Amino acid sequence: MSEEPAASPARDEDVAIDHAIDRLAERFPSVARTRVEQIVDEERRRLDGGRVRDFIPVLVEHEAKERLRREAVPAPLEEVMDGGGARRAESGGREDDPMERQRRGEHTGLLQGDAGGGR
Template identity: 55%
Template sequence: MDHASDHEASDRQLTEEQAHERADLDSVVSRVSDRFPTVDRERVESVVDDEAAQLEDARVRDYIPVLVEHEAVDRLRQEADPVSLVKRQTDDTDDEPQDGDGRDHDPALRPEREGAQTDTAASAGPLLGGLRGGD
């Protein structure tokens, strides 16, 4: 294989990687738009594009969509209230208010409510609990 063919194959791979990353970023826009229904989709796209541009020179590209989503959610959280993406099963006896931050489904993250774990070793799980001297 000659040098020109190697270069063309490299360009084709780069283009495929860029297309895959763009598709991942489009998925980020969809997820963040679902999380912030009161924010225009164009605004979400703009924030996602801004955050992606901040990471344009990153060598490791595998985590770009995750990092972009995290930063976009942080920025938009300052502009609007997110909705919880966790669908709770409700019954007639469940009258607890929900925060809307997605944490209300996990009792360990809301220790002030009845039934939550308050033991730090137990709430840290088996790995961290063991590291902290728990079981």
């Protein structure tokens, strides 16, 4: 009977960071994925000295999200949640005008610690 080895904490952290990159890239579609990866990597390196690693992915994602908000307007949550299908269906399949997208993107709602509302 063979047992699979338990995932290492470092591997778990890597997976969590990869998921954070995916979420941020989807949330900020106007920012190149390589830029999102760069910001996440910089934030992760800033926290490398920490001995308690459990919260590193959450802290990295939070700081990266704040930096991305200063660089770009996030996609509206409804587009992130359903891949934009509902919004395109409402508009008859055509893309919204940029000003309308920006207006909808100004309110990000409550998601992963956005309760403070301060940007």
